[in-house]
Amino acid sequence: MNERTKSIHSLVFLLQKNNCCEALLPVFLPGWRFYYVKKTKKKGKCMDFEQFKEELASSVKEIMYSKYGMEVEVEARTMEKMNSSYEALTVKPEDSIIGVNLNATALYQQYEKGIDIDVITSKAAELAESALNSRPDFDIDSFKDYSKMKRWH
The missing domain is CATH 3.30.160 (Double Stranded RNA Binding Domain)
Structure with missing residues (x-):
């Protein structure tokens, strides 16, 4: 697992652990050295x-x-x-x-x-x-x- 993949796994774990209402979805762009992070609504655990x-x-x-x-x-x-x-x-x-x-x-x-x-x-x-x-x-x-x-x- 490379550093970029480790960072993404850590980020997703942190969001799940905190029951975050918004999840970050990594999108890899071909030929680029970074990734784009798109916000998306996750069902549940968002209501006050x-x-x-x-x-x-x-x-x-x-x-x-x-x-x-x-x-x-x-x-x-x-x-x-x-x-x-x-x-x-x-x-x-x-x-x-x-x-x-x-x-x-x-x-x-x-x-x-x-x-x-x-x-x-x-x-x-x-x-x-x-x-x-x-x-x-x-x-x-x-x-x-x-x-x-x-x-x-």
Whole structure:
């Protein structure tokens, strides 16, 4: 392996190690003693947290409809929990006020570790579908009706 090839291998390794969003593609020009480096987008590991949440929300909504036949609303919100907080996506059927929260912060940490976005969105949609279908069935309107609540007192 000559010096030029060693340099290219080192450069590509460094980019892969740092999960760089842009990869450098060496192009050798015939008869030249140097190479041209062309930038190209590499799939994945390029999204910041806000882009990740948007992608997660749209993908979960699409999967919930295409795979499970459920039309859902997906909203981002901050959840406060026991002296800590996290960013969540609330998934709820369009005709309901009750939904399930997906911890977007934890899912993004998985993404940063190298888990593919398609795997994350698929598992998140599967979790949401399971939670929505196993939720307790009760009449939420009775909790809003003061005259019914007054009789229980």
